[in-house]
Each structure stands twice: as C-alpha cells, then as structure tokens.
Amino acid sequence: MSDNVIDKADSLMRRHRPVPAGDAAATAAKSADVDDLPVLTEVVASADEPALSPSIRDIEELLRERLVAALPQQRELLRRELASWLDEQLPQLVMRILDGITDQLVAQINTQARMTLLPKLQAVLEAENEKPAD
Structure with missing residues (x-):
C-alpha cells in the first residue's frame, strides 16, 4: 500500500513539474492537468477502496433503523416515568378534587x-303547636 501512495505522489509531481520554455505541447498538457487536482472538499478514493458517497436513501434508511x-x-x-x-x-390530585367536591356538596346540602327542609320542619312544628291539647 505504501508503494501505491508513493507511485501516486510521484505521478502527481511529474504532472506538475516546471515545463521548459518553448515547449508548447507540454504547456498545454500541464494546463489541462491542473483541472484534475483534487480539492480539499472532494473525496478522493484510492483504487483499493471504493468512494464513500451515501445517497439520501441510504441516510434515511440508516436513520429509520436507528429510530x-x-x-x-x-x-x-x-x-416507567408515567407510572x-x-x-x-x-392520589394527591384525587384527594384534593374530592375534598373540593365534598366541601361543595356539604355547602349545597346546607343551602x-x-x-x-327548614321551612317544612317549622311548618310541622307550628301545626303541632296549634293543635288543641286533648
């Protein structure tokens, strides 16, 4: 593998070696080679390993699997958290609500x-008091 890297470096250096003046064919070839220099944002794959270029579908599938x-x-x-x-x-919420309902129920029953009921009881007592004694 190190021989492969050295061969690639040597090839790159030969392509970009200074061209002697007056060699028009070499100058044209050199300017054509400049365009094939890799940019830092490009992925350059060696012959041994395939280029990594995951598609959107691959990424979506990976995310779906993880999800x-x-x-x-x-x-x-x-x-667990809900339980x-x-x-x-x-229990505390139910007790507070039931206490409120109980208070409200007692107040409504009193009213x-x-x-x-009180007027009926008073009427019964008055009717009993108005009866002549036997």
Missing part, C-alpha cells in the same frame, strides 16, 4: 336544607 431500534427503549422509559408520576401525583 426503530431506539423506540422500544424510549417507550419503556416513558412507561412513577401516577403513583406519586394521582338546600335551609331553603326547603
């Missing part, structure tokens, strides 16, 4: 009893 692999773990974490929250918070 599918991560979903069961995330679902389990969410299930823990329900165990801690739900209704004063408005309807």
Whole structure:
C-alpha cells in the first residue's frame, strides 16, 4: 500500500513539474492537468477502496433503523416515568378534587336544607303547636 501512495505522489509531481520554455505541447498538457487536482472538499478514493458517497436513501434508511431500534427503549422509559408520576401525583390530585367536591356538596346540602327542609320542619312544628291539647 505504501508503494501505491508513493507511485501516486510521484505521478502527481511529474504532472506538475516546471515545463521548459518553448515547449508548447507540454504547456498545454500541464494546463489541462491542473483541472484534475483534487480539492480539499472532494473525496478522493484510492483504487483499493471504493468512494464513500451515501445517497439520501441510504441516510434515511440508516436513520429509520436507528429510530426503530431506539423506540422500544424510549417507550419503556416513558412507561416507567408515567407510572412513577401516577403513583406519586394521582392520589394527591384525587384527594384534593374530592375534598373540593365534598366541601361543595356539604355547602349545597346546607343551602338546600335551609331553603326547603327548614321551612317544612317549622311548618310541622307550628301545626303541632296549634293543635288543641286533648
């Protein structure tokens, strides 16, 4: 492999060696070779290894696989967190709501009893008091 790298470097240096003045054919060949220099943003593959150029479909498939692999773990974490929250918070929330309902129910029963039951009881007592004694 090191011989391959050395051969490539040697070839590159030969292509870009200074051309003697007056050699028009060599100057034209040199200017054509300048365009094939790799730029730092390009991926240059050697003959031994294929070029890496993943397509969008490959990337999407990889992401989909990772997502599918991560979903069961995330679902389990969410299930545990939800169960823990329900165990801690739900009883307190239900008790507060029931306390509020109980207070509201007692207040409503007192109001209704004063408005309807109390007058009936007073009427019964007055009717009993107005009866002549036997």
